[in-house]
Amino acid sequence: MIGDRIKELREKKGLTLTELADLAGVSKSYLSHIERKLQNNPSLQMLSKISVPLETKVQYLLTDQQAPKEDVFDEEWMALLHKAIEDGMSKEDFVRLSERIRMQ
Template identity: 35%
Template structure:
């Protein structure tokens, strides 16, 4: 996850969370939330600031750890082609979670 990569490079540079936040001009509580996976999608603007301080290319912070397997990609494509919206899919997942809790 992105927070793990930020933390890895931060520690590699010997920076505390507070130091990185100050140097990158990012709120420390926000940075802490990213590293703890509470916030999982920091903006490119924030990532660029962090990458600059950490002396790594921004793509190192953004790279995907896992790719979807071919079956998931095919299912996703079929759902999109059939006209299912993201909201409808979320409702389906919510219903499935609710149903399994019953």
């Protein structure tokens, strides 16, 4: 549910509800309602505003963290992989290092 996701990201950033509301330019009353799921139908613009101080994208607000298997390759993963490849990571590099990390 979107309310849980927002609260989770907000607290991960160490922001209070009031702080996030101010930074995002939305009312804290409504943010409170959303987080407690008294309302759970925010608009795109609302989500877009909130995503800025949370330093994320609207899409990521919608992905729940216990992603089902088919959802493993969400947009965020794709972005990360894309950037790594651009930075010069080869498949061999990846295999080598990921195995080493797994072993330790």
